[in-house]
Amino acid sequence: MNAPALKVRAEMIGRIHAHGAETYPHECCGALLGSDGEGSREVVDLVPLANRRDDSPRNRFEVTADDVRLAEKTAREKKLELIGWYHSHPDAPARPSEYDRDHAWPWYSYIIVSVQKGEPRDTTSWRLHDDRAAYDPEAIEILAQPPGI
């Protein structure tokens, strides 16, 4: 079964890319805020967060539970939902690693941007299977501008 595409406003892709370039060669991370309805999910805002992995920030990221609670609170205040997370893979493909899979939950959208030599390249999104065995790629539909404007 193919999940519907994740709609992402172009401005948000730009902000994720900028964050990935800014923290290169370290991983960046942040929360995706938006809406999740019947067959439609859209990212309309971001909460950029600090990568708390000081020991191995080039190939690991961590968002602490306190930062997760902050992102949830921000979502509630903006009347949005916390629908997923983004992070970068510096000089590595935009594909989830085994480590990613061990630390994920279903339902969330996980956007990964590959940053090669400081330049943001491929951007992908993934959803974990219910049985935790693998990820499904989630198509990204980039919206040129907010609907209705």
Place this chain on the structure above:
Amino acid sequence: MAVKVIIPTPLRAYTGKQESVEVQAATVGEALAALTGKFAELKKHLYSEDGRLRSFVNVYVNDEDIRYLQKDQTAVREGDTVSIVPSIAGGAHKRAS
């Protein structure tokens, strides 16, 4: 003791879309066991194969992280709220260099 367990959005698919579930328990461990007893599909997302809470799964009683209390032996009282909060972790494959 009746305590309320708040279910994070990603796991509501396994609790019949309930945002919170009331269980009878005297400790956090009992509350989570009652929860996963009621909703078996939750178990693999909270616990790893060795039966321990997954490293990225954090549990709070009211606003206190149980890691700084008595972990799963932390006592709960009537009306307490138990929250399950993930920390988010991941990263690229091992570096070649």
